[in-house]
Amino acid sequence: MLTKAPKGTADILPENSYKWQYAENVIKKLCADFGVKEIRTPVFEHTELFSRGVGDTTDVVEKEMYTFNDKGQRSITLRPEGTAGAARSFIEHGLFNNPQPTKLFYQISCYRYEKPQAGRMREFHQFGVEYFGTQNYAADAEIIELALMLFGRLGLKDLTLRINSIGCPHCRKAYNDKLKEYLSANYDELCDTCKSRFDRNPMRIIDCKSSVCKDIIKDAPRLIDYLCDECSEHFANVKSSLDNMGIEYEIDPDIVRGLDYYTKTVFEITADIASSNATVCGGGRYDGLVKELGGPDTPACGFAIGMERLFLCLEAQNVEINDESAMQIFVGNIGAESAKFAQKLVHDLRLLGISADYDKLDRSVKAQMKQANKLGCKYSVIIGDNEITEGKVMLKNMALGESAEVELNAQAIAKNIEENY
Ligand code: ATP
Ligand code: MG
Secondary structure, three states: OOOOOOOOOOOOOHHHHHHHHHHHHHHHHHHHHOOOEEOOOOOEEEHHHHHHHHHOOOHHHHHHOEEEEOOOOOEEEEOOOOHHHHHHHHHHOOHHHOOOOEEEEEEEEEEOOOOOEOOEOOEEEEEEEEEEOOOOHHHHHHHHHHHHHHHHHHOOOOEEEEEEEOOOHHHHHHHHHHHHHHHHOOHHHOOHHHHHHHHHOHHHHHHOOOHHHHHHHOOOOOHHHHOOHHHHHHHHHHHHHHHHOOOOOEEOOOOOOOOOOOEEEEEEEEEOOOOOOOEEEEEEEOOOHHHHOOOOOOOEEEEEEEHHHHHHHHHHOOOOOOOOOOOOEEEEEOHHHHHHHHHHHHHHHHHOOOOEEEOOOOOOHHHHHHHHHHOOOOEEEEEOHHHHHHOEEEEEEOOOOEEEEEEOOHHHHHHHHHHHO
């Protein structure tokens, strides 16, 4: 127990954390390129935020939330996703008073009580983007552009973007009636979950994974054929915006998304890898959410990318990631006097912004160089009595195996390293 992490969680170990840092840096730069600013919200929120904001007919709220009473008997939930918290914060801090749109991103841990498997964890991580305050179709297209550009910058290939429109409350109501009419003949055969969805949110039955329900729903009407004029025009404009940017997509009338607050555009991005959990990104428009949570009527759209799934895809496609945090130079020493010299030299190098380290385990020179290799050091020097008296040292490029003589001081070494990088 004591030395085993809870089921469905994973440690990110030092040998892998550089991959996360790399992806996070790419994300930071990308968001800056799009004028999207970071928001950080708490890991836990009032439970009601999620039951209202995610929707109490969703799998997330019905089955997957980590909910508990705190010592003050408040019902608290660990966030299962990031949109509700971002919307809550947008309202609480009156961000709607700023010039719109408000373009936000977050990189967060999320918590869902699920059956753990590859790409499905109980603690997982999302990179998400939310645009508040514009109903323009170009916003829908821009968030899709951003998500795809991230995958492009990370070197992920063979992605499929599938889009759909699930209309607005107006056209969905008419559609729900049609769908219920169609389903009523087979009502008794539906699974229990879908029976309960029948009145509360019949569209979600399209999303059911049970084979019986799948069979029943196969030829059922799809919302995309019942859109009102406004929703239909919005969808046409999203498509032509994507066309304008040369972004390819498929139309998939079966995407309904699990979350209740979605309106109009919904989309998913899947990677072509051998895993059933290849949906790396899900998103869409949710014009009803901010008002539902008590804020002013504010249109919005966004997406979330599952980071663990993203790394699964990168691994499946053998995309290499360089360890940018690898040490630049290892300073080897021989004996107590030179160890003292190494300590000061490393200190001076670090002051100059060069990443440097030296031995603290009294290893042999050979073992020190082995350690330097293990750390991925690009350069090394070995300091003995001769080097100290002569004030010169051989600077070795570890990868090339080449050495050059340089003056034994931090400035000279730093200059050489920087010029050669
Ligand atoms: P799924 O149908 O796979 O359960 P979802 O519809 O529940 O996905 P969203 O709520 O849209 O997923 O979350 C956005 C993204 O977060 C997903 O596309 C996926 O990449 C990731 N994700 C969702 N749940 C998990 C999980 N339990 N573990 C890891 N990643 C997840
Ligand atoms: Mg899910």
